Amino acid sequence: MEIIHESTLYAEPLYQIGSFQITNALFTSWIAVIILITIAILLRKKLQEIPKGIQNFFEIILDATLSLCDQITGNRQITNKVFPLAISVFFFVLINNWMGILPFGGFGLVETNHSRSVFIPFIRSGTADINTTLALSLLAVIGANIFGIISIGIWKTFNKYINLNAIGGIPGKIKADPMVLVVAPVTFFVGLLELVGEFAKVASLSFRLFGNVFAGEVLLLSMSALLAYGLPIPFLFLEIFVGVIQAFIFAVLILLYFTIASQDHDEHEGHKESS
Numbered sequence: 025m026e027i028i029h030e031s032t033l034y035a036e037p038l039y040q041i042g043s044f045q046i047t048n049a050l051f052t053s054w055i056a057v058i059i060l061i062t063i064a065i066l067l068r069k070k071l072q073e074i075p076k077g078i079q080n081f082f083e084i085i086l087d088a089t090l091s092l093c094d095q096i097t098g099n100r101q102i103t104n105k106v107f108p109l110a111i112s113v114f115f116f117v118l119i120n121n122w123m124g125i126l127p128f129g130g131f132g133l134v135e136t137n138h139s140r141s142v143f144i145p146f147i148r149s150g151t152a153d154i155n156t157t158l159a160l161s162l163l164a165v166i167g168a169n170i171f172g173i174i175s176i177g178i179w180k181t182f183n184k185y186i187n188l189n190a191i192g193g194i195p196g197k198i199k200a201d202p203m204v205l206v207v208a209p210v211t212f213f214v215g216l217l218e219l220v221g222e223f224a225k226v227a228s229l230s231f232r233l234f235g236n237v238f239a240g241e242v243l244l245l246s247m248s249a250l251l252a253y254g255l256p257i258p259f260l261f262l263e264i265f266v267g268v269i270q271a272f273i274f275a276v277l278i279l280l281y282f283t284i285a286s287q288d289h290d291e292h293e294g295h296k297e298s299s
Contacts (some may be wrong), residue, residue, distance in 0.1 A: 033238070035153040036144040048146055049153035056150065060112070096276060097283045106282040109167070113160065114275035117151055117233070121267030122147025124241050125260060151237045151270075154230060161229035164278045165222055172285030180288055185222075187215035202208040229277065236270050 035049035068083060089111065093103040124147070150156040152283050172181045183189050190211040197204040240263040247256040 033154075035148060035155070035270055038144065038146065047153065048148040049142065049150045049156060050125050052147050053116075053120060053150035053156060056116055056123065057172065059119055060115055096279045099283075102286055103279075105246040106171070106279055108280075110275045113131070113164075113278060114271050117274050118267060118271035120150040120156070121237055121270060122264065124152055125244060125263050125267070126239060133178045144271055149237050149241065151233050154234045157230040158226070160233070160274070161226045164229060164274075164281055165225050166202055166287075168278075168281035168285040169222070171282050174287035174297055176288045181285070183215070185215050185219035187212045190215075217231055225281065233270055233274060236266060 035047035037045045037047050039052060067079065070079060072079060090107065092101060093107050093110070094100055097103045097106065100192045124149070144256055167182060172184075190208040192206050194204055244259055244263060247259050
């Protein structure tokens with residue numbers, strides 16, 4: 025009986041515990057988390073006041089990435105608060121991206137159904153599953169709004185989307201500036217657009233990462249089907265590079281969303297009015 029391997033949009037189930045399915049994408053994500061925890065523990069145990077070897081290497085990377093984050097946030101205090109999350113997501117996405125293209129495809133299960141045998145690999149990039157990228161996107165957007173509430177308060181964060189201050193300030197400003205009758209409703213509508221934009225962020229983040237990683241895996245599978253030796257190698261290096269870029273973009277967007285959420289729009293408007 026011929027064994028086939030299909031490239032599916034959904035992650036294939038490996039094992040089921042009650043109603044909970046363990047898919048190959050979830051399994052790969054667990055491996056990525058274990059790798060990150062192991063590296064963190066090993067580095068923590070070997071910390072020295074005078075860095076040597078791998079500690080020195082990671083400290084160089086840390087200093088460089090902190091300087092890069094400062095260019096995005098414009099504030100070292102925000103960088104120190106958001107950097108641990110951003111760098112953790114970066115490495116999690118990077119490991120997931122790379123594990124999907126490593127030569128582990130020969131390990132898996134063979135499932136027979138209706139005289140048809142399908143090969144299910146153990147390893148599939150977690151970011152090639154829309155559930156993983158959707159969860160990461162929700163983490164980024166919801167986390168940014170929570171960070172905004174902590175930084176500038178719940179009322180100011182709420183007014184970014186439902187700008188009651190703009191509508192409520194019309195009676196007090198109409199005599200001095202009649203144009204407030206036009207500006208205030210527009211400002212209120214812009215806030216609603218920002219609320220819609222939060223949902224759009226979730227969709228764009230999740231589908232961008234999922235689409236690039238899944239397309240890369242399909243490309244490598246297609247090239248391997250045409251010619252197993254030689255032809256996939258250039259595309260393999262391309263996907264390694266794409267994996268780094270996608271992880272970097274995701275981490276930078278997290279920094280950007282958290283920075284925007286921590287800014288007080290009313291304070292900036294007050295500076296403009298006073299000037």
